[in-house]
Amino acid sequence: MAKKQKVKKSVKRGMILIIILVLLSILGIKFYNEYLYKQTYEYKLLEINYSIDESKILIDNLNDKELNNILGLVYNSNISKLVTEKYFIFSNLERYLDFINKDDSKNLTKIVAMVNVNRDREYYEDTKKASLEDYELMLVNKYNYLEEDYEPKAITTIPSTYAYEGNKINEEVLVAFRNLAEEAKIAGHTILINSSYRDYNSQKEVWESRKSLYGTRQADAYAARAGYSEHQTGYAIDVADFYDINDKFGETESFLWMKENCYSFGFILRYPEDKEKITGYSYEPWHYRYVGKEVAEKIKNLEITFDEYYAYFIANI
Ligand SMILES: [Zn+2]
Structure with a gap:
């Protein structure tokens, strides 16, 4: 009898241990996944106020270097619209953003075209x-x-x-x-x-x-x-x-x-x-x-x- 009880007890302990291990590994996976998510551009973009939709657009249209560059800028709702413009050139981004403030039309296609050909600058300057x-x-x-x-x-x-x-x-x-x-x-x-x-x-x-x-x-x-x-x-x-x-x-x-x-x-x-x-x-x-x-x-x-x-x-x- 005593032997049987001992076996029962150790089975019980074993079960508890397994349950604890399972719970710990679930928690571990959860934290690990969270950790991994925090490394993503989506998370980092959400952190600086981009919406999920905006961050998806940015991730779909930009490369790693460009995304990291965006992370260093203040949130601007025009950025995710600009990157989908057919003739968007990343190195002109800040000039587009400046020009939007000066141009009443707010027509992004026009603004991208104008900046691409330097029309945000005076003729014969910066030649x-x-x-x-x-x-x-x-x-x-x-x-x-x-x-x-x-x-x-x-x-x-x-x-x-x-x-x-x-x-x-x-x-x-x-x-x-x-x-x-x-x-x-x-x-x-x-x-x-x-x-x-x-x-x-x-x-x-x-x-x-x-x-x-x-x-x-x-x-x-x-x-x-x-x-x-x-x-x-x-x-x-x-x-x-x-x-x-x-x-x-x-x-x-x-x-x-x-x-x-x-x-x-x-x-x-x-x-x-x-x-x-x-x-x-x-x-x-x-x-x-x-x-x-x-x-x-x-x-x-x-x-x-x-x-x-x-x-x-x-x-x-
Ligand atoms: Zn001519």
Whole structure:
């Protein structure tokens, strides 16, 4: 009897021990899981006031480095909206947030586009030397310039069949334009180049004579400053319709043809209508830029300007 009771007692003790161990391990797992959860971005984001939905959006759209960067910033409800914008660039985040405060529209798509092309900064301030290795994709605008001694690659005289006298352009552009002009002719349009490569000094003359007559503001509205004109790259052309005596290219049938077809030859309409705030230039139906077929078609399909394309697909690597 005594032996049986002893066995019963030790079984009981064993059971209690097992129960205690089970409980402890459940607790342990619970604490461990909690510990692990506290290491997650979700937990850390919730801690600094993001909602579960916002933190999910941030985690889905950002990498580790970017998430850690967000953890160092004060909560801002615009961040989770900005990161889902198609052309969001993380390194511009603080500039987007600043610009939201200055822009009444609060339209984030517009704000991302504007900041990406530096429009949160004044023209000709914070300027950068254009990246010459980009060749036909080099960006020259009111924030990116070419130096006085920049010598464009392979500049050649354009035959009089395709241009008014004295025009020069990059060889590759000439081949592309020739193809374009021939194709246009078949469709009944005679398109000629009336301005193309302009060197630093001729651009300087244009701007300075304007400035001496009307002042800086008027000169800036009329012409690019020396070094900031795309014509200095050797990849830009101004065209005219041979039969358009009024010099209103935008109203000609040739323009409609150009608008529809220039992309297939590697050209883009550089300063489109309603994009003045992005490009910094008034609508110029006559000004085209050679960027190569692939990029021209991409720009056409995405319906963005070259400035936006460059910011997102070239500079943002
Ligand atoms: Zn032009």
